[in-house]
Amino acid sequence: MGIKAEGVSKLYETAGKRRQVLAVDGIDLEVDEGEFVALVGPSGCGKSTFLYMVGGFISPSSGRILVDGRAVTAPGTDRGIVFQEFALFPWKTVLDNVMYGLQEKGLRRKEAEATARRYLEMTNLQAFERVYPKELSGGMKQRVAIARTLAYDPKVLLMDEPFGALDAQTRVIMQDELLRVWQGTQKTVLFVTHSVEEAIHLADRVVIFTARPGRIKEIVPVDLPRPRSREVELFDRRYAELTSRIWRAVEEEVKKSMELRAATGVAP
């Protein structure tokens, strides 16, 4: 199930049109089925807005987004989203959290339970199924959120800085777990991140957004072999070249967006 964006723009207006903000401007992007694409760019560049438009939470002001050839008009079960802040049901146990989407899909309790357990095993959480989210660490919460999303088997995974709230070590472990799970399922992934290293480690292609209004500045293919390992990347010249190339492009935009902010006095 691929994703196709055609001239997608988003214009935010305050009541009475006194203030207009063009958040996203003319995005054309094609993501193949099973491809892992990372979106990077300065804060407030509209990459998350774009992700939410693919999710169907926000409608574009112009242009259109196709998922599997059909135009996106509303949220739907063909897409799954993972947020930075986990968004678990605090009053449900880990197992019930993962089961929710399955029961929503119409599975009976028994089947939903079995499926949920399979995904909890995949994310190494089987020992915690009776526990409430409050008792889990950040990394574990995010694993629950990922298991919950994978469990109802969306064809497209939308991830909005999913590891942004985690500490550095947990983050690295989670990235590798995500890659392992993704390679097992071959889902299409759109992954928003601030980290250039993360984008290169994970993605087939890295899409660099410009400062506001968000346009696509450059799309960089990451032609590193998989499975990727940190040790190899540490000494691989191609990895270093890619990192510096992408980082330079991002840096340029980050500076622009800081100047823009300084000029308009608008906080991010």
Add this chain to the structure above:
Amino acid sequence: MLRQDSSAGSPKAANRLKNSPSPLLVMALRIGALIVFVGSWETASSLKWINPFFVSRPSDIIFRAYTWLSSGYVLSHTAITIVETFFAFVLGALLGAILAFLLYRSSIVDQALMPYLMILNAMPRIIFAPIFILWFGLGLTSKVVLGISIVIFIVFFSIYTGLKEVDQNLINKVRLMGGSEKDVLLEVLIPSALSWLFSSLKTSVGFALVGAIVGEYMGSANGLGHIIAFAEGMFDATGVFAGLFILSFVVIAINWCMERVENHFTAWRMG
């Protein structure tokens, strides 16, 4: 000085050791404080250092409370107070919750009504007791209405704040998992609202009781508040204190039950 052993190695553990006295000592101090207070009251009153007509005596108060309990005189009154408290809480919470959902769902209604709710909440409801008695009579209704008038705002404001703070991502997530608006309501909004209701449970039930007692005190033929007011009318200090004594046990019992209910329903909040 602190003795160092293996478990007290860290500064934190040492601190804990230093700061928490043994439970036995705490219990002994509590009982000691009670004995000193009640003992000096009893002595001062018996020796007429203070006038027992105004302040009574602990032994008289306990004897009076015992007589009231054993004759059953106080039980029916307590039952009535509890019934009033129950209705005031349930109806107040229900109305408060409905109001909160209404304002949460419609920002027009929110903006239009919020100032009035603020003003109403700012008024001391106790002042309304005589008016409610005038409108609804000396019976149960006026006390329930007084209780509702307090509870409704406590519940409204806590649920309203709770709804405003509901995780928007969770709502989006439910929608993306194929959830309808009904699912958002049943799976996200109502559980959040309930959790806020339960965390304000002790306060709101407490105020429902205050409403009942004050209502009875101001004008009634029944209830614990009436017993206290009646004793006061007879210049019977012993009766007033005996009434307060029984009332405090009712409050403790209700608090204990509410804590149980709260813990049961908010288990997911515990770390």
